[in-house]
Amino acid sequence: xxxxxxxxxxxxxxxxxxxxxxxFAGIRAIPGDAALALGGEERSPEVLAQLRHKYGxxxxxxxxxxxxxxxxxxxxxGSDSRELxxxxxxxxxxxxxxxxxxxxxxxGSLIGIVAGVVAAVRRGKPSDYLSNGIAxxxxxxxxxxxxxxxxxAFAVKLHWLPSGGYVPLRVDPVENLxxxxxPAIVLGTGLSAVVMRQMRSAMLESLGADYIRTARAKxxxxxxxxxRHALRNSLITVTTVIxxxxxxxxxxxxxxxxxxxxxxxxxxxIDAVNQRDYALIQGVVLVAAAGYVIVNLTVDLLYSxxxxxxxxxxxxx
Amino acid sequence: MSYVEVASLSPAARRRRLLGRRFLxxxxxxxGLIVVFVFVVTAIFAPVIAPYSASHTDFQAxxxxxxxxxxxxxxxxxxxxxxxxxYGSRASMQAGLFATLLAMAIAVPIGxxxxxxxxxVDPVISRVTDVILAFPFLILAVGLAAILGPSLxxxxxxLGFGAAPGLIRIARGEVLSLREEDYVRAAIANGxxxxxxxxxxxxxxxxxxxxxxxxxxxxxxxVGESVLSFLGLGVQPPTPxxxxxxxxxxxxxxxxxxxxVYPGLAIAIAALAFNLLGDGLxxxxxxxxxx
Numbered sequence: 001x002x003x004x005x006x007x008x009x010x011x012x013x014x015x016x017x018x019x020x021x022x023x024f025a026g027i028r029a030i031p032g033d034a035a036l037a038l039g040g041e042e043r044s045p046e047v048l049a050q051l052r053h054k055y056g057x058x059x060x061x062x063x064x065x066x067x068x069x070x071x072x073x074x075x076x077x078g079s080d081s082r083e084l085x086x087x088x089x090x091x092x093x094x095x096x097x098x099x100x101x102x103x104x105x106x107x108g109s110l111i112g113i114v115a116g117v118v119a120a121v122r123r124g125k126p127s128d129y130l131s132n133g134i135a136x137x138x139x140x141x142x143x144x145x146x147x148x149x150x151x152x153a154f155a156v157k158l159h160w161l162p163s164g165g166y167v168p169l170r171v172d173p174v175e176n177l178x179x180x181x182x183p184a185i186v187l188g189t190g191l192s193a194v195v196m197r198q199m200r201s202a203m204l205e206s207l208g209a210d211y212i213r214t215a216r217a218k219x220x221x222x223x224x225x226x227x228r229h230a231l232r233n234s235l236i237t238v239t240t241v242i243x244x245x246x247x248x249x250x251x252x253x254x255x256x257x258x259x260x261x262x263x264x265x266x267x268x269x270i271d272a273v274n275q276r277d278y279a280l281i282q283g284v285v286l287v288a289a290a291g292y293v294i295v296n297l298t299v300d301l302l303y304s305x306x307x308x309x310x311x312x313x314x315x316x317x
Numbered sequence: 318m319s320y321v322e323v324a325s326l327s328p329a330a331r332r333r334r335l336l337g338r339r340f341l342x343x344x345x346x347x348x349g350l351i352v353v354f355v356f357v358v359t360a361i362f363a364p365v366i367a368p369y370s371a372s373h374t375d376f377q378a379x380x381x382x383x384x385x386x387x388x389x390x391x392x393x394x395x396x397x398x399x400x401x402x403x404y405g406s407r408a409s410m411q412a413g414l415f416a417t418l419l420a421m422a423i424a425v426p427i428g429x430x431x432x433x434x435x436x437x438v439d440p441v442i443s444r445v446t447d448v449i450l451a452f453p454f455l456i457l458a459v460g461l462a463a464i465l466g467p468s469l470x471x472x473x474x475x476l477g478f479g480a481a482p483g484l485i486r487i488a489r490g491e492v493l494s495l496r497e498e499d500y501v502r503a504a505i506a507n508g509x510x511x512x513x514x515x516x517x518x519x520x521x522x523x524x525x526x527x528x529x530x531x532x533x534x535x536x537x538x539x540v541g542e543s544v545l546s547f548l549g550l551g552v553q554p555p556t557p558x559x560x561x562x563x564x565x566x567x568x569x570x571x572x573x574x575x576x577x578v579y580p581g582l583a584i585a586i587a588a589l590a591f592n593l594l595g596d597g598l599x600x601x602x603x604x605x606x607x608x
Binding site for chain 2: 011137148149163247248250251254269276281
């Protein structure tokens with residue numbers, strides 16, 4: 001077990017290191033002289049050289065990378081074009097996105113797991129076809145369009161929910177939830193469709209297994225067979241799938257926050273890109289990648305706790 | 318058709334006929350194929366189908382309701398929405414097709430190399446793929462589109478690059494299992510060159526997997542193009558694209574919600590059709606995953 005954890009953590013660290021190189025190199029691959037941009041109107045060689053020296057742009061690229069990484073590890077991601085610390089901007093935007101992602105995860109997995117179990121148990125019956133059909137539509141309908149439709153229906157026509165914005169949880173929990181409900185449903189739909197499909201096939205597989213036949217032969221009630229035996233084993237597979245969907249959730253947050261005007265991490269990404277604020281882009285992408293790697297690592301480790309076979313063979317799958 | 322006729326067909330033709338018949342037995346897949354065909358035809362013959370040009374403005378009819386003159390009404394500049402949806406299919410189909418082709422062109426050779434040459438090649442490629450997969454797909458595409466600059470071509474490139482890592486993994490896995498097949502081992506033992514073995518024996522046996530993957534990537538790329546265009550990183554207005562139309566509909570959600578309905582409906586139907594087609598193809602070509 002110890003060796004397994006060590007291997008996974010090591011692999012995650014390697015991926016993170018390479019990701020940081022990619023981010024650093026990617027920003028520097030953009031054509032244009034940073035000193036020229038910093039200098040603005042000022043174009044005299046002396047001033048530019050001074051600027052280069054001040055920002056360390058005249059050092060070898062490896063030294064620049066080392067310094068950048070060292071600072072990043074200490075929570076300093078530099079300053080954006082408005083001279084505000086990037087790390088602070090990101091940290092203050094993150095809670096909104098985390099709340100949105102958490103709520104979507106909750107809604108998406110709950111709907112997905114329940115629908116998947118129902119579809120598997122009632123295989124070939126109308127409710128199976130219905131949930132499959134809804135899942136397929138959920139996968140095909142782009143969620144930003146779903147968001148616009150929900151705004152039209154629930155904000156513009158019915159006036160039930162606000163069309164956008166954010167109220168912190170501490171200020172007013174009820175308003176917070178009212179503002180988060182539509183975005184969370186929009187973001188959770190895609191997830192629920194994926195979870196539903198996985199859950200259905202995992203359940204079908206477990207329901208066909210020998211131990212289920214044994215459980216049935218012992219005379220256990222259908223409820224116990226499905227809930228205790230089949231469901232528990234299927235949840236292992238679905239945990240991984242939910243973990244893998246976190247990337248999609250981050251991507252989805254970008255557009256969901258744009259539509260619902262939530263000043264979170266996703267909205268920050270788009271603003272950084274539109275304003276060509278490279279320090280901010282660098283920080284945002286690095287944090288997104290780090291978060292994703294850490295989540296995947298956690299899912300991997302969680303999976304090995306749930307499924308002891310992996311620990312022995314040392315490889316998932 | 319007589320028994321003799323069927324028997325006289327080549328094995329390949331017989332297999333094609335069998336697969337075709339299996340496909341036709343799936344009504345949803347056939348429906349998907351038909352809708353996909355309609356979208357492709359619409360994109361190609363957009364100038365013939367659309368009653369107006371995409372940029373024709375009619376200031377007498379701003380935000381007009383649907384009528385005989387304007388089938389789906391007009392937008393805030395008096396442009397015919399139906400015509401713009403028709404023209405918008407061009408950007409979507411282009412992005413879907415070319416992003417997928419680009420992803421294939423990048424991923425298949427790399428996946429072949431990773432799966433075939435073990436040694437140092439496989440771990441290096443697999444690690445690099447892991448790194449790229451560490452970036453969520455849209456973040457990657459947004460970042461690339463930001464570096465390359467906003468345009469349909471660059472959005473397509475970004476989507477193709479974004480889809481490649483996942484495809485590399487799948488191609489690699491396929492090669493790994495095909496490599497252990499007896500006929501491949503026999504070809505290696507016979508001293509066939511790597512190129513012959515990969516091109517003659519492994520690649521042809523991967524085509525069905527790749528075809529299924531293509532139908533998975535196309536709808537993702539279509540939705541991806543609309544997302545990038547919606548965010549201002551893809552097609553630039555006034556060129557019509559479903560994503561651009563949705564973005565410009567946002568200020569008019571209370572006055573003219575239909576502006577936001579039709580382009581989104583087009584995206585959803587196109588993506589749904591490709592997904593149905595893909596599900597059907599998967600069932601037909603890969604009986605292992607049959608549900």
